[in-house]
Amino acid sequence: MADATCAGCGCACDDIVLGPDGPERTCALGDAWFALGERPPIARIEDRAVSLEEAAAAAAAILRRARAPLVYGLGRTSCEAQRQAVALAEALGAVIDPAGATGFAYQAVGSSTATFGEIRDRAELVVAWRADPVVTHPRLLERLRVESLVVVDATRTATAEQADAFIALDDDFEALWELRARVGGARLEGGTPALDELARRLLDVRRVAFIHGWLDELTALALASLVRDLNGDRHAVTLGLRGDGNARGAEDVLAWQTGFATPVSFARGHPREVPGAATLLERGDVDAALVVASDPPAAVAEHLRGLPTIVVDARVTATARAAQVAFVTAADGIEIPGTVHRMDGVPVPLRAPLAAERPSVEEVLAAIGGSP
Ligand code: SF4
Structure with missing residues (x-):
């Protein structure tokens, strides 16, 4: 038996016990969150399983080649990984959208x-x-x-x-x-x-x-x-109310680092408020996307299908299946410790009741950013 925090929604219930038969005190959404589902290879390019390094290099090449890259999502990973995502967006001169924030x-x-x-x-x-x-x-x-x-x-x-x-x-x-x-x-x-x-x-x-x-x-x-x-x-x-377990954290981390809790562009070398991903994608103002720990809504997902897309997530979403490069990471709060911000803004520690056999979202983002 181990104490755990559920990040299945913005409530971030931290009274969960993970026993041999699964989580206790969770609701049905929480049960689904703890059930990680399929666990394919850590990294793939198109249909080919590859090493983390090879996939990171391919992802970095796509994003650096792009003239208007987008970093999207972040709501289902820790604040530590979100900081890494903001740093990567800044290095790329990308737009970063913490899915759904309006300000x-x-x-x-x-x-x-x-x-x-x-x-x-x-x-x-x-x-x-x-x-x-x-x-x-x-x-x-x-x-x-x-x-x-x-x-x-x-x-x-x-x-x-x-x-x-x-x-x-x-x-x-x-x-x-x-x-x-x-x-x-x-x-x-x-x-x-x-x-x-x-x-x-x-x-x-x-x-x-x-x-x-x-x-x-x-x-x-x-x-x-x-x-x-x-x-x-x-x-x-x-x-x-926030749907993703750390959607509030994504807004807070972005606000700490850029001054805006809403979508931001680093294209001019400094943070500048811009419309959200759905609008930019509809206008054709995105030419490559990095989706981080998020299952994008239809208005975003349908546009991503026509673009070079990279997905970094512990769970396999439809967007991840369609991506050119996909990483299936260890799960924050199950295999990786960290911090989430409950939807009322209170920081809640994520524990790691299970051992990680995969790199974290934060480590994958660091590998993409550090690829030559
Ligand atoms: S899904 Fe939400 S309400 Fe249900 S246990 Fe998890 S955090 Fe709590």
């Missing part, structure tokens, strides 16, 4: 956040806005010990089934602006009764937490503005 609302309005412990101990009301943690982060509500929950979403979700109120919604921006008006004291004619009730509940408590899934820039801006308004005379916080 305009943060830059424009700022954010009020809290740790799991603060939400658990203080929040009198939790509002899940476009988030279905019962499915995506199965142990989150248990860990936050949520007692009073309102779900706002387009359709009734599994989380809505556990909530004391559900508000069906199509237009987030309109709704958030209406809520801002209501909590600000405006008397609206012909508004939405469910939002009227939610505004009353928000004003009835001293501490409220919003947990939210991915939001477009405008919705994120509206939610941050509502939270700022509420903070005038109460304590309101947000917690953004």
Whole structure:
């Protein structure tokens, strides 16, 4: 039996025990995360198994030949490996995108956040806005010990089934602006009764937490503005859900090293904020890609299929199968120790309950960067 941390989602549950029959206290997502699946050769070029050195040299050649390389992903590896990825992107003059980060609302309005412990101990009301943690982060509500929950979403979700109120919604921006008006004291004619009730509940408590899934820039801006308004005379916080176990760490590491938590280009020799990978790929502004510890969404994966692509990951994804050069590494948190940032920003140590028989993501990235 060995203590372990699950990085199957952004909750980074660190109370896991890895026994002879597998992990205990994990949810189904966590079980899948600990089951590494197929373990092909460490490195291959096209269909040929090769040495780590040969594959690293081939990957380095592809990336150095490229005029607009992209480094993408990072969410399923440690902060130590993420630092290595940022250093490699800088050396290549590449764009680096920590899959999924959006930062305009943060830059424009700022954010009020809290740790799991603060939400658990203080929040009198939790509002899940476009988030279905019962499915995506199965142990989150248990860990936050949520007692009073309102779900706002387009359709009734599994989380809505556990909530004391559900508000069906199509237009987030309109709704958030209406809520801002209501909590600000405006008397609206012909508004939405469910939002009227939610505004009353928000004003009835001293501490409220919003947990939210991915939001477009405008919705994120509206939610941050509502939270700022509420903070005038109460304590309101947000917690953004992250799918990959160390997606938050990827944003933090990028921010430490470049000043931006969002996609950054090193093409001019200094970090410069740029649009995300999906936009760049659609425009044809990428000519080679290095995917690190990530299973890219369809909008990214479909464009990668036509490009020279290198994948470094402990798990074999569809993108890895289609890549020209692929490395299957040891798994962070199972075979390699390190650090992840839980989605509330708290650093959590990853242990290595099993011995590693493969190089880590960090070591493979160092080998690519160090290839002559
Ligand atoms: S909630 Fe997330 S981190 Fe916790 S056991 Fe499930 S998958 Fe792992």
